[in-house]
Amino acid sequence: KLQSSISDPMTSPPPQLRSQVIALYKNLLYMGRDYPKGYAYFRDRLKSVFLKNSGVKDPDQIKVLIGRGEFVIKELEALYMLRKYRALKHRYYEKDEATTSATTSSSDKEAPTKTQ
Amino acid sequence: TAAPTNILSALGTIAPHRCYGHGVEMTRHMLNERVLLVLRLFDKINPDKLTLESQFAKDLGLDSLDHVELIMAVEDEFGFEIPDQDAERLRSPEDIVQYLCDKLDVFD
Numbered sequence: 001k002l003q004s005s006i007s008d009p010m011t012s013p014p015p016q017l018r019s020q021v022i023a024l025y026k027n028l029l030y031m032g033r034d035y036p037k038g039y040a041y042f043r044d045r046l047k048s049v050f051l052k053n054s055g056v057k058d059p060d061q062i063k064v065l066i067g068r069g070e071f072v073i074k075e076l077e078a079l080y081m082l083r084k085y086r087a088l089k090h091r092y093y094e095k096d097e098a099t100t101s102a103t104t105s106s107s108d109k110e111a112p113t114k115t116q
Numbered sequence: 117t118a119a120p121t122n123i124l125s126a127l128g129t130i131a132p133h134r135c136y137g138h139g140v141e142m143t144r145h146m147l148n149e150r151v152l153l154v155l156r157l158f159d160k161i162n163p164d165k166l167t168l169e170s171q172f173a174k175d176l177g178l179d180s181l182d183h184v185e186l187i188m189a190v191e192d193e194f195g196f197e198i199p200d201q202d203a204e205r206l207r208s209p210e211d212i213v214q215y216l217c218d219k220l221d222v223f224d
Contacts, residue, residue: 019200019201022180022184022200022204023200025181025184026184026188026200029184029185029188030188043185047181050181051179051181
């Protein structure tokens with residue numbers, strides 16, 4: 001929707017969608033700076049996902065994809081808040097066996113799943 | 117004062133300044149150097165092909181997503197945000213330097 005839409009004047013989606021996509025990409029890059037697995041890893045995966053969807057021309061479909069991107073941003077925010085909470089808890093509180101076993105079972109998730 | 121500008125051109129990214137004091141004296145030459153340094157450090161750009169006039173999309177083979185990242189690097193270097201509609205007009209290092217000159221009131 002980025003490169004292909006510029007070259008094709010007939011069926012290209014409205015330009016404000018394009019600027020929304022660029023703004024989304026920029027926001028995701030800013031979020032990716034704190035990513036636990038590293039900025040480069042995040043950036044490469046993000047770019048490949050965007051490039052994979054770059055052929056989409058239908059405006060509704062594009063809006064759905066933008067919505068997905070914004071969901072990923074929310075997930076990242078939640079991930080970072082959780083990490084901060086855990087870091088502080090680890091620093092200032094004694095380890096309690098009951099709560100540790102209860103909270104570390106399912107969540108050693110590292111990444112919100114980026115589907116598509 | 118000659119000494120501070122020499123240190124700046126050697127270190128590139130450190131721009132010492134006091135709040136409310138006069139900012140660093142910027143010249144067009146210094147802006148050229150800083151922008152080219154930032155671009156050379158960008159991993160998607162081949163430093164051998166980089167000149168002031170080289171176009172990002174045509175000569176250096178960057179796509180629009182790389183362009184976004186590149187503008188972010190310039191924003192980080194100079195400490196202010198560049199809005200997306202201005203950013204999409206910046207298609208070569210020369211455009212970037214000219215834009216910075218306009219924003220930072222550098223006249224030479």
